[in-house]
Amino acid sequence: MKRFSVLALALATSLTATGTLAKGRLNVLCSTDTEWCKLMETTFEKETGIKVSLVRKSSGEAFAQVRAEKRNPKIDIWWGGTGDPHLQAAAEGLTQSYKADASGELLDWASRQAQQADYKTVGIYAGALGFGYNEDLLKKKNLPAPKCWKDLTNPIYKGEIQVANPNSSGTAYTALATVVQLFGEKEGFEYLTDLHKNINQYTKSGSAPIKSAARGETTIGITFMHDMIKQVKKGFPIKVVAPCEGTGYEVGSMSIIKGARNLASAQKWAEFALRPDIQSLSSEVKAYQVPSNKTADVPPEAPRLSDVKLIDYDFATYGSSDVRKRLLKRWDDEIKSLPR
Numbered sequence: 064m065k066r067f068s069v070l071a072l073a074l075a076t077s078l079t080a081t082g083t084l085a086k087g088r089l090n091v092l093c094s095t096d097t098e099w100c101k102l103m104e105t106t107f108e109k110e111t112g113i114k115v116s117l118v119r120k121s122s123g124e125a126f127a128q129v130r131a132e133k134r135n136p137k138i139d140i141w142w143g144g145t146g147d148p149h150l151q152a153a154a155e156g157l158t159q160s161y162k163a164d165a166s167g168e169l170l171d172w173a174s175r176q177a178q179q180a181d182y183k184t185v186g187i188y189a190g191a192l193g194f195g196y197n198e199d200l201l202k203k204k205n206l207p208a209p210k211c212w213k214d215l216t217n218p219i220y221k222g223e224i225q226v227a228n229p230n231s232s233g234t235a236y237t238a239l240a241t242v243v244q245l246f247g248e249k250e251g252f253e254y255l256t257d258l259h260k261n262i263n264q265y266t267k268s269g270s271a272p273i274k275s276a277a278r279g280e281t282t283i284g285i286t287f288m289h290d291m292i293k294q295v296k297k298g299f300p301i302k303v304v305a306p307c308e309g310t311g312y313e314v315g316s317m318s319i320i321k322g323a324r325n326l327a328s329a330q331k332w333a334e335f336a337l338r339p340d341i342q343s344l345s346s347e348v349k350a351y352q353v354p355s356n357k358t359a360d361v362p363p364e365a366p367r368l369s370d371v372k373l374i375d376y377d378f379a380t381y382g383s384s385d386v387r388k389r390l391l392k393r394w395d396d397e398i399k400s401l402p403r
Contacts, residue, residue, distance in 0.1 A: 094144025122233025234269025
């Protein structure tokens with residue numbers, strides 16, 4: 064009888080383990096705000112029973128990890144973050160093609176992102192770049208309200224501006240690429256040299272500058288407009304500015320890692336993340352990007368891209384490995400090294 068009980072226990076344990084394995088696992092690298100990452104993780108686990116291990120990193124840091132782990136990937140899918148490093152990862156063979164069932168339901172800018180990369184990445188949301196300022200601080204310091212990119216180089220804003228480091232932040236790389244496309248590379252780097260004199264800190268995260276502005280730690284932050292609106296909705300005195308010269312934008316993306324250990328689970332996440340009902344959840348965590356699925360609910364607070372003067376952002380060029388590396392090196396050599 065005792066022997067039978069032991070055998071029964073062993074069989075039950077084996078069946079439980081098999082059931083757990085059947086549900087699967089998934090390793091996700093997430094490059095949106097922490098709250099949105101967490102919402103996606105818990106919703107996916109609840110729906111599928113797949114156990115998710117999620118790490119949150121900014122776009123630049125995430126790309127560095129994917130590249131460093133090329134020979135032994137620990138991540139299955141990279142969700143969120145600016146599209147440029149996703150395109151570079153695709154070009155370097157770090158991600159693999161997957162055409163989700165919802166591919167035909169996506170807006171043009173998301174579809175173009177996927178087609179351009181042979182479906183090694185796909186657009187999941189979009190957001191326009193700009194800058195925001197703390198209205199209370201601006202009045203207290205008797206500073207004029209900036210309206211254009213060129214305004215930010217005015218010496219009266221010395222020590223009043225924050226932007227992220229483009230090596231770690233996809234947001235800041237988008238800003239770098241935007242300036243180069245707006246003004247040309249020569250004039251663009253001259254602009255960045257002048258802007259540098261007014262920068263009080265280059266942050267690691269792209270959304271950090273506007274959070275600092277909201278807390279009164281800096282007057283102006285350069286980042287995506289949806290990140291500014293999040294601070295406005297929290298009650299902070301942030302004014303959102305779409306620069307008068309025009310501005311760039313991001314196509315937040317998703318990529319399955321080449322050599323993913325849990326490929327089937329990664330593909331399930333890809334299908335899940337492109338569904339309109341899942342994309343519509345973003346407003347629950349005050350994420351105000353424009354979703355890529357045509358039938359997803361657009362948060363009413365989200366910036367209307369049609370109302371913003373967007374440049375014809377060249378994702379193919381500025382998402383390429385060679386151009387990205389060259390621009391980042393030039394920024395390190397000519398801008399980061401300058402005294403302030």
